[in-house]
Amino acid sequence: MSLVLRLSAIGAILLGAGAAFTYVAGWLAPQRLGPDRITDALEKHDGLHPGFRRAHAKGLCVEGSFQGNGTGLTLSRAAVFEPEPIPVIGRFSTGGGQPYAPDGRLVFHALALSLVLPNGEQWRMAMDNAPIFPVATPQAFLAFQLATAPDPRTGKPDPNRVAEFLARHPETQAFLDWQRYAPLAASFANGTYYSINTFRFVDAMGEQRFVRWSFVPETPFEAIDKATLAERPANFLFDDLLARLSEAPLRWHMIITLAESGDPVDDATRAWPADRSSIDVGTLTLTRAAIEETGACRNITFDPTILPSGVAPSDDPLLAARSAVYATSLARRDGEPAEPSALGRDPAARSAR
Known part of the structure; x- marks a missing residue:
């Protein structure tokens, strides 16, 4: 990859993976790396946007x-796997810490869910449209932030610092290659969303299995031409989602993939072989949308370590502190005014255009 392409891809990660560090967090060594330090780094990258x-x-x-x-x-x-409907509040998003950024960027498309079980337990998920993550540890993520921080003089990352980081982190280069060549869904509705991290399932007898999951759409996949992203309307992904939901519900199947001996269960940068056993365990049905100013998702931290009995985190270091960064971000914005989002008009009026 040429240096120009490499820097372009790094810029995309800054908006996507960098912002998606709400999906990482550093807490393995609080005296060196804590949630405030990570949250500060995110604000530095994309600017402070109160609320x-x-x-x-x-x-x-x-x-x-x-x-x-x-x-x-x-x-x-x-209990979520019982054949009874469970209410869901969720959130679709694009990567990045800039709330008014256009949708036409090569960044993560994300789906977060909060399921409330009849017994009061909750299961929260934070998923991306990529099956792998750019870095394996919180420390590596912070190093990535520092290496790719925009130079105040140019507004762009220093190419030497970027090259040095990539030389030390081939897993990040592997993600760049995936992002460059993998097809990108043309809609939130026809994308697959991955847990990325590994979790433990525990059955009624106490037997444990390592798993990852994905939500696979019933809507047929259609790829977007990445070369035309910048030409798309600013809110095309969200407008499309609103229009589809105004016409009919959207559905995804939850597919559980089982690890086999030797599969990495503590490294989110490494995919499992494609031949691993997978099981369809249920269907997600989404019926309506609302802007965050009036919707139910604004103050939910989609912390994927909030789990029901029968589901437990793995030893993946990226999971250990996700709740800390979520909580830090929520605490900061909770004391700030709820500013109008880029989608800040009534969804019914927007989808009826």
């Missing part, structure tokens, strides 16, 4: 339900 999330700042609330088909109970005792 908005420090990562994935541009988003839209959604509501619906999840209904298990009973198959998941063979893997986990979690």
Whole structure:
């Protein structure tokens, strides 16, 4: 990859993976790396935008339900897999800490979910449209932030610092290659969303299995031409989602993938082989959307370590402190005014245009 392309891709990660560090966080050594330091780094990259999330700042609330088909109970005792509908509050977003950024950027498309079980337990998920993450540890993420921080004189990352970082982190280069060549869904509705990290499922007998999951759409996949992204309307992804939901519900199947011996369970930069066993355990149905000023998702921290009985985190270091950064971001924006988002008009009026 030429230096120009490499810097362009790094810039995309700054808006996507960098902002998606709401999905990472450093807490392995609090005396050296804590949630405030990471949150400060995110604000430095994309600027301070009071009232908005420090990562994935541009988003839209959604509501619906999840209904298990009973198959998941063979893997986990979690009540969510019972064949009964569970209410869901969710959020679609694009990567980056700039709430008014255009949708036509090569960044993460994300889906976050909060499921409330009948017994009061909750399961929260934060997923991206990429099956791998650019870095494996919180320390590496902070190093990435420092290496790619815009130079005040040029407004762009220093190419020497970028090159040095990539030389030390081939896993990040692997992500850049994936982002450059993998097809990108043309809509939130036809994208697949991945847990990225590994979790443990615990069944009724106490047996544990390492798993990852994905939400696979019923809407047929259609790729967008990446060369035309910059030409798209500023809110084309969100306008498309609003229009689709105004016409009919949207559905995804939750697919659980089982690890086999030797598969990495503590490294989010490494994908599992494609031949691993997968099981369809239920269907997510989304029925309506709302802007964050009026929607139910604004003050939810989609902390993926909030888990029901029968689901537990793995030893992936990226999971250990996600809740700390989520909490830090929420505490900061909770004391700030809720500014109008880029989508800040009534969804019904916008989708009826």
